[in-house]
Each structure stands twice: as structure tokens, then as C-alpha cells.
Amino acid sequence: MSSDTLVAASAKPMILALLLSGESYGYQILQRVHRVSGGELEWSSAMIYPVLRRLEKEGLIRSDWRVSGENRMRRYYRLTDLGRGESAKEKARWLSVNGALRKAWATAGAEE
Amino acid sequence: MFDLEREIRTWKRELAKNPSLEDSDIAELEAALRDEVADRVRRGAGQEEAFRLARSGMGETKVIGDEFDKVRSPHGFGGALFGNYVRIALRKMRRQKGYSFITVAGLAVGLACCVLMMLWVSDEAGFDRFHADRDSIYRLIAETPNGTGTMRDAHPATPLAPAAKASLPEIQDYCRYRTSSYYGVKSGDKSFPYETVGVADPSFFTFFSFPLIKGDPRTALEGPLSVVLTESLARKLFGDADPLGQPVTIGADAFAVTGIMRDVPRNSHLRFSCVIPIINMHNYHHVDFESWNSKFFAAYVRLAPGADASRASSKLSDLLRTGLDRPDMAIRLQPLEDVHLRSDFAFDSDNVSQGSASTLALFSIAAAAVLLLACINFMNLATARAANRGKEVGLRKVTGARRSDIVRQFLGEAVLQALLGLGLALLLIWAALPLFNDLAGKDLAFARLFRPGLLAIVLGVTIGSGLLAGSFPALRLASFQPASVLKGSFLGGGRDHQAVLRKGLIVFQFALTVFFLIGTLVADKQLRFIRNKNLGVDTHFVVMTMFRSEAHRQAILADPRILRSSWSTPPGGQLRAASDVSWEGKDPDDHTPFLRAAADPDFLEVFRAAMAEGRFFSKDMESDRSDAAVINETAARVLGPASPLGRRLKITAMSDEGQIETSTYTIIGVLRDFHQTTLRQAIEPMVFTWSHSPYINLRIDEARLDETIKFLEREWKAYAPGRPFIYSFIDDKIDSFYNQDRKTRTILSVFAVLALFTACLGLVGLAAFIAEKRTKEIGIRKVLGASARGLVLMQSREFLVWVLAANVLAWPAAYFAAGRWLRGFAYRISPGIGPALLALLFSVLMALLSVTYKAVRAATENPAESLRYE
Numbered sequence: 001m002s003s004d005t006l007v008a009a010s011a012k013p014m015i016l017a018l019l020l021s022g023e024s025y026g027y028q029i030l031q032r033v034h035r036v037s038g039g040e041l042e043w044s045s046a047m048i049y050p051v052l053r054r055l056e057k058e059g060l061i062r063s064d065w066r067v068s069g070e071n072r073m074r075r076y077y078r079l080t081d082l083g084r085g086e087s088a089k090e091k092a093r094w095l096s097v098n099g100a101l102r103k104a105w106a107t108a109g110a111e112e
Numbered sequence: 113m114f115d116l117e118r119e120i121r122t123w124k125r126e127l128a129k130n131p132s133l134e135d136s137d138i139a140e141l142e143a144a145l146r147d148e149v150a151d152r153v154r155r156g157a158g159q160e161e162a163f164r165l166a167r168s169g170m171g172e173t174k175v176i177g178d179e180f181d182k183v184r185s186p187h188g189f190g191g192a193l194f195g196n197y198v199r200i201a202l203r204k205m206r207r208q209k210g211y212s213f214i215t216v217a218g219l220a221v222g223l224a225c226c227v228l229m230m231l232w233v234s235d236e237a238g239f240d241r242f243h244a245d246r247d248s249i250y251r252l253i254a255e256t257p258n259g260t261g262t263m264r265d266a267h268p269a270t271p272l273a274p275a276a277k278a279s280l281p282e283i284q285d286y287c288r289y290r291t292s293s294y295y296g297v298k299s300g301d302k303s304f305p306y307e308t309v310g311v312a313d314p315s316f317f318t319f320f321s322f323p324l325i326k327g328d329p330r331t332a333l334e335g336p337l338s339v340v341l342t343e344s345l346a347r348k349l350f351g352d353a354d355p356l357g358q359p360v361t362i363g364a365d366a367f368a369v370t371g372i373m374r375d376v377p378r379n380s381h382l383r384f385s386c387v388i389p390i391i392n393m394h395n396y397h398h399v400d401f402e403s404w405n406s407k408f409f410a411a412y413v414r415l416a417p418g419a420d421a422s423r424a425s426s427k428l429s430d431l432l433r434t435g436l437d438r439p440d441m442a443i444r445l446q447p448l449e450d451v452h453l454r455s456d457f458a459f460d461s462d463n464v465s466q467g468s469a470s471t472l473a474l475f476s477i478a479a480a481a482v483l484l485l486a487c488i489n490f491m492n493l494a495t496a497r498a499a500n501r502g503k504e505v506g507l508r509k510v511t512g513a514r515r516s517d518i519v520r521q522f523l524g525e526a527v528l529q530a531l532l533g534l535g536l537a538l539l540l541i542w543a544a545l546p547l548f549n550d551l552a553g554k555d556l557a558f559a560r561l562f563r564p565g566l567l568a569i570v571l572g573v574t575i576g577s578g579l580l581a582g583s584f585p586a587l588r589l590a591s592f593q594p595a596s597v598l599k600g601s602f603l604g605g606g607r608d609h610q611a612v613l614r615k616g617l618i619v620f621q622f623a624l625t626v627f628f629l630i631g632t633l634v635a636d637k638q639l640r641f642i643r644n645k646n647l648g649v650d651t652h653f654v655v656m657t658m659f660r661s662e663a664h665r666q667a668i669l670a671d672p673r674i675l676r677s678s679w680s681t682p683p684g685g686q687l688r689a690a691s692d693v694s695w696e697g698k699d700p701d702d703h704t705p706f707l708r709a710a711a712d713p714d715f716l717e718v719f720r721a722a723m724a725e726g727r728f729f730s731k732d733m734e735s736d737r738s739d740a741a742v743i744n745e746t747a748a749r750v751l752g753p754a755s756p757l758g759r760r761l762k763i764t765a766m767s768d769e770g771q772i773e774t775s776t777y778t779i780i781g782v783l784r785d786f787h788q789t790t791l792r793q794a795i796e797p798m799v800f801t802w803s804h805s806p807y808i809n810l811r812i813d814e815a816r817l818d819e820t821i822k823f824l825e826r827e828w829k830a831y832a833p834g835r836p837f838i839y840s841f842i843d844d845k846i847d848s849f850y851n852q853d854r855k856t857r858t859i860l861s862v863f864a865v866l867a868l869f870t871a872c873l874g875l876v877g878l879a880a881f882i883a884e885k886r887t888k889e890i891g892i893r894k895v896l897g898a899s900a901r902g903l904v905l906m907q908s909r910e911f912l913v914w915v916l917a918a919n920v921l922a923w924p925a926a927y928f929a930a931g932r933w934l935r936g937f938a939y940r941i942s943p944g945i946g947p948a949l950l951a952l953l954f955s956v957l958m959a960l961l962s963v964t965y966k967a968v969r970a971a972t973e974n975p976a977e978s979l980r981y982e
Contacts, residue, residue, distance in 0.1 A: 026140060027147035045144050046171040049137065050179040057183070070150070075140050 007041065011051045013094055014041075016079065016087035019061060023078035025068075026052065052077060060086050114160040120145065123167060128207055131200050131504045132177035145170060174507075201525040211497065212529070214877040215490045218870050219533030219577065222483030224540040225866060227570050228548055229479040231541075231556050234566055236467045239379045239452035243321040245414055248284075250421065250445035252411040252428065253457060256689075257440050258705045258796075263689070266460035268443060269404045272432055273411040280427050282419035287312060287319040288409035290393075291384055291462050294658075295363035296835045299349045305836035307345060309362055310384030311393055311409075317371070319414060320382070326356055327371025333389045340371035345385040362388060378555070381452045383464040398771050404435035405691040405764065405772045410462055412448070421445050436691075440703055459686065465553070471856055478863040481624050483573075485867055486533075487581040488617045489874035490526065494585035496614065496881045505589050518590040526582020527575055534574045551858055615914055618878070621871040622918030622959070623925075626951045628864035630926035631933075633947035635857040638934060641941045642850060648786025649683050650720035651842040653814045656682050656807050657824060658838050664831035668810075673820040676811045678714035679804070683788055684845040690765035691772070693799060695751060704750050707788060707798045708765045710805040711742070718811045719786075724748075726757045726781030729802045737802050741777035745785045747797035756782060761799065777801060787939075790849035794938040809842070868955070872962040875911060879963040883907065883970040890970050903971035908963050915959045919952045926951075 018024065018032050026048055033041050055061045060083035068074045079087065120142065127138050145166050152162035170176065205212035240246060254268040273286035289312045296305040316322075317329035317340070324332065325343065332340050339360055346355040346369070355369045367388060376383055393399040393408065400406045415424055428443040446455070453469040460466070505518055542558055549556055561567065659665040669677055681687060689705035713729040713736075715721065724745050729736045741761050748756045756779045764774040785795045812820045821839070828837045883890075890903055898906075927943065934940045 025143070027144040030144070044169060044171050045141055046176040046179045049140060049144075049176075050183040053180070054183045072143060072146060073139065074143050075136075 007043070007047075010094075011043070011047070012055065013087070013090035015048075015051060015055065016060065016083055016090060019077060019079045019083070020087060023076045025074045025076050029077075055083070059083075114163075116149070116159055116163060119163055127173050127176070129503075130173050130177035131204065131501075132181045134199075134203060135206070137180060141170065141176070178507075197521045197524050198528060200521075201528050204525070205529070208497075210880065211493055211877055214873050215486075215493060215581075216529055216533050216536060218486035218489045218873050219483075219530055219581070220536035220540060221866055221870055222479075222486035223530070223534050223537035223574060223577070224544070225479035225482045225863070226573055227534075227537060227561065228541055228544070229476045230566060230569060230573075231560060232552060232554065233472055233476060235379065235554065235556055235560070236453060236472055239467070240381055240448050242377055242380070243448060245319075245321070246448050248415045248417070248419075249319075249448040250413055250415065250424075251448065251451055252413060253444040253446050254407070254432065255442045255444055256438075256705065257703070258689075263705065264444070264457045265407065266410055266455070266457040266463065267407040268411055269432060269435060270399065270401055270406040270408055271404055271435065272428065272443070273413060275431055275435070276413060276428055279431070280424065282416055282424040282427065283413050284416040284419075285315055285319055285414045286411060287315045288390060288411045289313075289316070289382065289462065290409045293836060294838060297345070297349070297386065298361040298834050299359065302349055303834040304345070304348060305834055307385045308383060310382070310387040311390055312387050313390050316387060317373070319412065322373050322376065325372045325374060329371070332371035333387065335368070335370065336389055336391050337365060337367045338370040339367040339386050339388050340373055341369055341386045342373055342375045342384075344375050346372050360386075362386070365392070379452075381463050381466075400772055403772045404432075405766055407459070407688065407766065410460075413445075438703070459688070461686075468852060471852065474856070475859055475863070478628065478860065478867075481628075482863060482866050482870060483577055485621050485624060485870040485874070487577050488621055489870065489877065490529070490581035491584050492614050492617055492874055493877045493881065494522075494526070494582070495588055496878060501589060515590045519586045522586035522589055523579060523582045526586070527578035530574050530578030530581065534570070551855065551862075553855070614878070618871075618875065618911075618914050619918045619921065621867075621874060622915050622955055623922040625864065625867040625871045626919050626922035626955055627926045627929070628860065628867050629951035629954060630922065630947045631930060632857060632861040632864045633950055634926075634930040634941075634943045635853065635860060635933070637943065637947065638937065638941050639850060639853060639857060642791050642937075642939075645787075645791065645939065647683065647846070648721070648784060651683055651846060653812055653817065654682070654718060654842045655810045655812055655821070655824070656685075656840050656842060656845075657810065657828075658806055659808060660828070660832035660835065664827065665808075667827055667831070668824065671823065673813045673816050673823065674810050675813055676714055676718050678712055678718040678809050679807070680711035680715045680718075680809060681709045681805050681807065682809050682842050682845075683719060683786060684842050684849075685788075685807075687788060687798075688766060689796075690763050690799065692762075692764040694762045695759055697752075704797060706743075706747060706750075706763075707796050708763070709788070709798055709800045710803045711800045712802055715800075715809075718809050721786060722784040724782045724784045725755065726779070728781055728783070729800075736780070738775075739778055740780045740802060742781045742783055742800040743779055744783045744795070744798040746795050747799060748782045750797050763799065763801070767803070775801075791939040792849075792937050868958055872958050875959055875962040876966070879907070879911065880966045883966045887970065887973075890973075894971075900968070900971040904964060904967045907967035907970065908960060911959055911963045912956065915955055916952075919948070919955060922951075923948055 014033060015029060018029055018036075024032070026045065030043050030045070030048060033043050052061070052063070056063055056077075059080060061077045062080055063075050063077045065073055065075050123145070124138055124142060127133055127141065145163075148166040148169065149159070149162045152165060153159060157165070205216075243249060251266070252268045252272065254265040256263045256265065267290075270288070273283075273288055276283045277286050289310060291308050291310050293306060293308050295309050296303065297307045297309070298304070310316075312333065313319075314331075314333040317324060317332055323329075324340070327340065332338060339362065341349070341355060341360070349355065349360065350358060355372060358369045360367045360369060373387075376385075390409070394401060399408050413424075413428075415421060425443055425445045428445075429441070432441055432443055433439050451463060452465075453467045453472065455463055455466055508518060508521075538561070541561070545556065545558055548554075561570065659668070668674060687707040687709055690708040693706040711729065713731050716723070716728045725748075726742075728742055729740060733740070741763070743751070743756060743761075751759065759779050760776055761779060762774065762776045764772065766772050783798075783800070787795060788798060810824075824839060825837050828835075886907070893903060893906075927948075930943050930947075934943070
């Protein structure tokens with residue numbers, strides 16, 4: 001469905017939002033994106049890991065390697081305080097865009 | 113059978129080829145892949161299908177890499193870009209441990225050699241630089257032509273320097289100098305028998321720059337019994353008390369301390385622990401300060417400002433010729449800074465720890481050669497593997513990198529490896545320095561390396577070699593056409609002129625190695641020849657020593673362990689030519705020098721020398737003591753074809769104690785020629801008289817060697833307390849002529865081994881690369897029935913041809929150089945074909961060992977495996 005730019009633009013708020021509920025690792029984040037979008041959003045590993053790197057570099061998330069329940073090494077990511085704040089700002093930005101778009105479409109519907 | 117683990121390994125290897133991915137990225141991708149496979153299997157998929165789907169879901173490795181690149185490389189921003197290059201370079205090296213080891217280890221060995229040499233050269237070249245007037249101080253060297261060349265004497269005529277100052281405006285001042293270690297220094301109950309006592313003109317402390325802590329440099333040596341002590345000797349003698357004015361016994365006389373000087377710097381060719389005025393040599397040795405035939409001191413002059421050195425030397429030569437009435441003699445002015453490194457003179461024993469500029473040059477060249485070999489390894493491996501990095505370069509170009517960016521990146525990588533090599537090299541040097549000091553006879557400190565001047569040079573050489581090694585691969589990689597690289601039509605590696613160049617470089621490497629090998633082998637052969645050569649006398653188990661009194665002499669000679677004794681100048685001792693030897697009918701222009709030696713009748717027995725004609729001195733013939741002379745066969749030939757027996761010789765010569773005497777002798781016998789001195793020199797005419805020698809030679813019982821020496825030392829202490837025990841084995845003395853040669857051989861052999869190591873390292877790398885390139889070919893050949901042995905042969909043959917070519921190329925140069933070195937010996941081997949064959953055998957063997965391991969592995973691998981590869 002979605003255009004690449006939209007996916008790219010939404011990656012950051014999406015990851016921050018998913019990490020609000022606690023730490024997670026790359027594959028799990030992919031799965032949850034799949035789930036919350038009802039299968040509409042299909043992210044690839046090629047995309048998510050570079051974004052995670054960038055977020056970590058910006059200080060929004062932090063990661064460490066741990067052995068998981070299945071006895072495999074996994075890299076877990078969690079929000080920093082900075083990331084929490086950024087997530088709130090992102091939420092406000094997207095909601096305002098969302099609200100604006102809704103109004104725009106509603107007006108368009110009335111005029112049609 | 114589907115093997116998940118193997119598939120994952122293959123996939124990871126593929127990822128690892130992408131330079132944008134770090135190891136942690138790959139690990140995380142792997143974790144995700146495994147999660148997804150496990151997920152899909154749980155939902156009922158087969159393992160193979162799950163893997164296939166998961167992998168394709170991940171995307172192409174190139175795409176993955178690009179995504180990571182977007183986050184990481186901030187294009188156009190220099191600093192971050194540089195950091196990125198460093199990261200990529202380090203990652204590359206981690207992924208290719210073998211190749212990185214070869215390049216970095218090779219560079220480390222080469223750099224270690226070079227840096228060690230720099231350390232050495234900087235130390236050697238720094239000698240005597242601390243004298244304020246170093247640029248106007250010269251040493252006087254007397255040159256006398258002899259039959260074959262020129263005899264150069266570090267002790268010119270004693271009156272020359274004062275006469276020059278008195279009559280030549282060019283000579284501003286002079287100072288004469290020599291040392292003695294025979295006196296011993298005492299004060300009260302403290303006794304130091306082995307201190308080196310300097311004997312010098314009173315101008316010493318104003319002429320040279322040895323600063324006095326106490327006392328007046330202008331007057332300290334004015335009184336005949338004054339002495340200036342070095343700080344450390346003063347402390348040993350007097351502790352913290354003020355030493356000025358204190359009495360010190362040197363030899364038999366009481367001196368008074370008139371000055372304290374700072375210790376002599378390590379890099380001074382003059383070494384001593386105290387200085388007394390020159391006039392004492394008249395008292396001890398009856399040195400004749402007026403006679404032009406007297407040669408007892410080194411002489412230094414300081415030229416007046418603006419004076420021309422060559423004019424001064426010709427005026428000095430005139431002065432000497434007039435004084436001696438010898439028109440063939442000359443004086444050469446040796447600059448002070450040349451004394452340490454460029455002296456090869458007779459009677460130069462006061463020039464302590466002499467170096468050799470040519471040896472230094474030889475070793476520096478050898479060290480640079482090893483570094484060059486390491487740089488070649490780098491170039492060879494980097495260009496050979498360029499193909500593997502073609503994709504990376506293509507991508508960079510597509511994403512907007514300019515040619516200069518690419519060149520900078522690869523040069524940077526090379527420099528980075530060189531710097532890593534330097535780190536390793538410093539470690540090597542730190543570990544090897546004690547050994548090197550031992551070999552070179554030096555006392556170099558590791559910390560010296562970190563002096564700013566030297567450090568700058570070391571870094572310069574390191575970065576320079578990085579740039580040299582990286583230049584060629586960098587330019588080549590930068591010239592890749594991205595389109596052809598990305599389409600896959602680019603074929604790197606073993607094609608066309610690149611391969612030719614690579615072979616050329618390998619041949620060059622091995623040629624250098626073979627050159628060193630042959631040099632080492634020839635030097636070894638010559639030194640063994642010297643050791644085994646019959647010198648014409650038997651010097652084994654003969655000890656030279658001195659007696660302090662008649663009672664001392666009797667106590668020793670009565671002992672049964674002393675088999676025989678002879679008062680004489682021993683073989684190996686340095687002999688001075690007589691000032692003049694003449695006989696009836698001698699051509700007045702004939703100035704052939706005759707070495708003058710003292711011997712008593714026992715000389716023949718102690719040294720087991722043989723007569724050619726006539727008889728030796730006899731205790732039964734009282735007239736032999738004053739009237740008889742024995743000459744050697746070479747001298748007899750100078751006298752003419754008739755038998756020399758009964759002819760009269762008039763000899764003017766300086767005695768061992770410095771007196772000039774003229775006497776006439778009758779020749780009573782001819783000794784068979786023996787080698788008095790080094791085999792570098794031809795046997796010279798010699799004349800023996802039964803005269804006094806202060807040295808006694810003892811032939812001792814070889815079965816009781818150690819206890820005899822202990823006995824001698826005990827007796828010495830009893831009869832000469834506080835004086836140094838002077839003794840030496842004649843064999844050691846003769847052996848010491850070749851110390852420098854042995855040192856050269858040893859260090860050369862170390863370089864040969866390092867060169868061979870570096871060249872073989874390169875070969876290992878290249879063989880591995882070629883085996884990898886040919887994996888498919890080898891697989892197909894095996895399927896078609898080729899044997900493992902045949903395949904190994906096929907792979908090794910090419911290398912062997914290169915090494916053979918290298919040998920053939922190296923032979924002429926090596927034999928030319930060896931021949932030149934050998935010409936320095938009057939008695940020498942002919943090197944023969946042996947060293948060349950040995951070097952050939954050795955280099956081929958090492959080359960084979962280097963290439964076969966990889967070749968055998970490639971040839972014995974399951975063909976199915978090698979065909980699956982790629």
C-alpha cells in the first residue's frame with residue numbers, strides 16, 4: 001500500500017511508540033509493526049536496523065546484547081529519557097498532521 | 113541434505129564481503145534471520161523453505177549495505193569520512209586476518225630493521241659533536257708510501273704539532289694525546305688498577321670542550337704533577353669530600369688534583385677517567401720530544417678562522433718532510449667529526465670504540481631493502497586482491513565518490529597498516545634491542561627513539577612506506593570503471609600486465625634475498641679460512657704478560673706450569689716500521705718499510721717458528737745481544753737474490769719506550785715468513801734484534817690452562833698490588849683483527865634471514881590468492897582425473913621458475929660485491945660456485961615450503977566443494 005517515503009518517515013515514530021511499552025529486539029519490532037498495521041506495513045531487516053542505528057546515535061534509544069530465553073544472542077533496544085520525550089513530540093506532530101488531513105478530507109467530502 | 117548452519121555460514125560470508133557492514137550488524141541480522149526461520153518452521157514450513165523465504169525477506173546484501181551506508185557515511189564531511197575509512201580499513205583487516213598479518217607483519221619487520229638502523233646511525237653520526245670548535249679541529253695523520261700502498265699512522269712525529277703552531281699562521285693551537293691503562297690510580301687505601309689515564313698537552317681543556325666543574329681549564333694541567341679527575345673517579349676516590357688539592361698516586365708518582373671535569377660523554381672518541389700532563393711521558397717512557405723519528409701521540413690542531421685546510425695540510429707536510437728528510441711523506445688533516453667513523457689507521461688504539469662508515473652504510477641499505485621487500489608484499493597482495501574490492505569501489509563511485517576520494521581512501525588504508533606495523537615494530541625493537549646492542553657492540557637506549565628529531569624521521573619513513581606501498585594499488589583501484597565492475601565483467605587478479613608486474617616484483621624480492629644469502633655465505637667461508645689458516649707460527653696457549661720485578665719474574669718462571677718463556681714482541685702485536693734500514697748497495701730511493709721486532713733466543717721455541725736459512729739468536733753467543741739481526745724471507749727478497757747471511761744492516765728505530773736508536777747489525781739467519789698481523793695485509797719485511805721488550809710471552813701447559821692463569825694473577829697481586837693485571841692470549845689478539853668482519857657477517861646473516869622471511873611471507877600470500885582464484889579450475893581438473901601430486905606440481909611450478917630467475921639475476925651482483933669485499937684481504941678464498949648453489953637450494957626450498965601448503969590444500973579438497981564455491 002504505502003509509498004516508500006511515508007514508510008521511511010513513519011519509521012522513527014513507529015519504533016519509538018513500540019518501545020514505549022518496554023524493551024524489544026529487531027525481529028520482534030518487525031513482527032509488532034506487522035501486527036499493529038494489520039499486515040499493511042511490511043518492513044524489511046534492511047530497513048529497520050539502519051534506522052535503529054540512527055536512533056541510537058541520536059541518543060533516543062540504547063541497546064545491549066543479551067542471551068534470550070531460547071539461548072540465542074539478541075540485541076535489545078529500549079527508550080532513553082530523551083527518546084521518551086521525542087516520542088511525545090512525534091505523537092503531537094503526527095496527530096496534528098492527522099487532524100489536519102481529516103479536516104481537509106471532510107471539507108473535500110462536503111464540497112463534492 | 114539441507115544443512116541450515118552451513119547455509120547461514122555461507123550467507124554470512126556473503127554479507128561480510130560488503131564493507132559497509134560491521135560485525136555487530138551481521139550478528140544482529142543473523143539473529144533476526146534465525147528468529148524468522150524458527151517462526152516459519154513453527155508455523156509448519158520446512159527448514160529449507162523457511163530459510164529461503166527468510167533470506168529473501170532480508171533483501172539483497174547490497175541493498176542492506178546501502179541502507180547502513182545511508183545512516184553512517186555523511187558524504188562530503190571530511191572528518192567523519194576519514195573516520196569511516198579507518199573503520200572500513202580495520203574491518204577489512206579483521207575479515208582477512210591472513211593477508212593482514214602478512215602485510216602488517218612484513219611491514220613491522222622491515223620498519224623494525226630501519227628504525228634500529230636509524231637509532232644506530234644517529235648514535236654513530238653524533239660522535240664528537242659536543243666540541244665547540246668541532247668544525248676547525250683536525251687530527252694529523254702521517255702518510256708514508258710503502259711497497260703496496262700507503263701506510264697511514266695516527267701517531268705523527270711528536271715535534272710536528274708544536275713546530276706547526278710556532279711557524280704556520282694557519283695553526284691556531286694544538287693538543288697531543290694518548291692514554292695508558294697500565295698505571296693504576298690510588299689514593300689512601302682506595303685503589304683502581306684499571307682506570308684509563310689520559311696524557312695530554314696542557315692546552316687540553318681549552319682545546320676540547322670537556323667542561324671543568326672545579327679548577328681553571330687554562331692552568332689545570334700546567335704543573336707537571338697535576339691531575340684532572342672525572343666526576344665519577346673523584347667520587348670513587350674521595351666520596352663527597354672536596355678533591356681539589358688532594359694527593360693521587362698514578363703509577364709511581366704522587367699527583368695533586370687540580371680540577372674536576374664532567375664525565376666524558378658516551379659519544380666521545382676520547383675516553384679516559386683522568387688526565388695528566390704530557391711531560392710525564394718523558395719520565396716514564398723516556399719519550400724523546402725533540403726527535404722527528406719519535407711517534408708517540410695523536411695530534412690535533414685547531415685551524416685559525418678562515419684558514420684553508422688543504423693549504424694547511426700541504427704546509428704541515430712540508431714541515432714533516434724537512435724535519436725527517438723524507439720527501440715521500442705527507443700529512444693529512446682528518447676532520448674531528450670523521451675520527452669515529454672514518455678511521456682506518458695504524459696505532460689508533462686511543463680512538464675508542466671506532467665505528468665504520470662503510471659498515472653503517474651497508475647495514476642501512478640492507479635494512480631499507482627489507483622494508484622495500486615488505487612494501488612489495490603489500491603492493492602485490494593489494495593489487496592481486498583488488499578484484500575483490502572492485503565492487504566496493506564501484507559502489508562508492510556510483511554514489512558520487514571522486515577518483516581522488518578513492519585514492520585517498522586506499523592510501524589511507526596503507527598508511528594505517530604501516531602505522532600498525534610501526535607499533536608492532538616498536539615492540540620488536542624493544543624485545544630485540546639487547547641482542548642488537550650485543551651484536552653491534554653498542555649501548556643504545558630504547559627511549560632514544562622518542563627524541564623529537566628521530567621520532568619525526570621514524571614517522572616520516574613509516575608514512576612514506578605506507579604511501580609507497582599503497583600508491584600503486586590505490587591508483588589501480590581508482591581507475592576501475594564502475595559500470596564494468598558492477599556488471600561483473602571486470603576481471604581482476606591474474607591477468608595481463610598486472611600479473612607480469614607482480615612476477616617481476618617477486619623476482620626482485622628473491623634476487624635481493626639471494627644477494628644477502630650469497631654475501632653471508634662468502635663472508636662465512638672467508639672467516640673460516642682465516643681461522644684455519646696456518647699462520648706460520650703456533651700461538652695457541654701462549655699468554656703475553658708483564659713482570660713488575662726480578663723476584664716476580666723468578667717466581668713465575670720457576671713454576672712447572674710455565675713451559676717456556678720469551679721476551680719478545682709477539683705475533684699479532686702491532687709493530688712500527690723502523691725509521692730507516694740501510695745496507696750496502698741499497699738504492700737511495702728505496703723506502704721499503706721494515707717492521708722492527710724484538711726477540712730473544714726462546715722466541716723460536718715459544719712460537720714454534722722455523723728457520724729458512726742460517727740460525728736464530730743463541731744464548732751461547734754473547735755478541736748476538738748487540739750485533740745480530742734475523743730477518744724474514746720477505747725481507748731477504750728485498751735485500752736481493754744473494755744470500756743475506758753475513759750482510760750488515762744499519763737500523764734507526766724507536767724503541768718500545770719511545771727512544772730513538774741507531775745501530776748496525778749482522779744478519780745471522782732468515783726466519784720462515786709468518787703472519788705478524790691481519791690477513792688483510794701481505795706479509796711485510798721484518799727485522800728482529802735481540803733487544804729489550806717489556807712483554808713476556810709464556811707458553812703454558814694446555815691441560816692446566818685455568819689454574820695457570822689464576823696462578824699468574826695471584827703472583828701479580830703479590831708483586832704489584834694496586835696495578836692492573838695485564839695479560840692476554842695471543843690467539844685472542846689475532847682473533848680480534850676480525851671482530852668487525854665477524855660482526856658484519858652476523859648482522860648480514862640476520863638481514864638475510866629477515867629478507868627471506870619477508871619474501872616467503874609474500875609468496876605465501878600470493879600462493880593462497882592464486883589457489884583461491886583457481887579453486888574452480890582445480891576442481892574441474894580433479895573431476896577429470898588429475899592427481900593431487902600433479903596439481904601441487906602445477907601450482908608450484910610457476911613460483912619455482914620465478915625463484916630460479918631471481919637466483920640467476922642475483923648471482924653477478926652478489927659475486928661482484930663479494931669480490932670487492934674479498935679484495936680487502938691479501939689472503940683470501942675464491943668464493944667458487946658453492947655459495948651460489950647453497951643460496952639457490954635454500955631459496956628454492958623455502959619458496960616451495962611457502963607455496964605447497966596452500967597448493968596441497970587446494971589439491972586435496974573434495975572437488976564437489978571447490979566447484980560449489982562461488
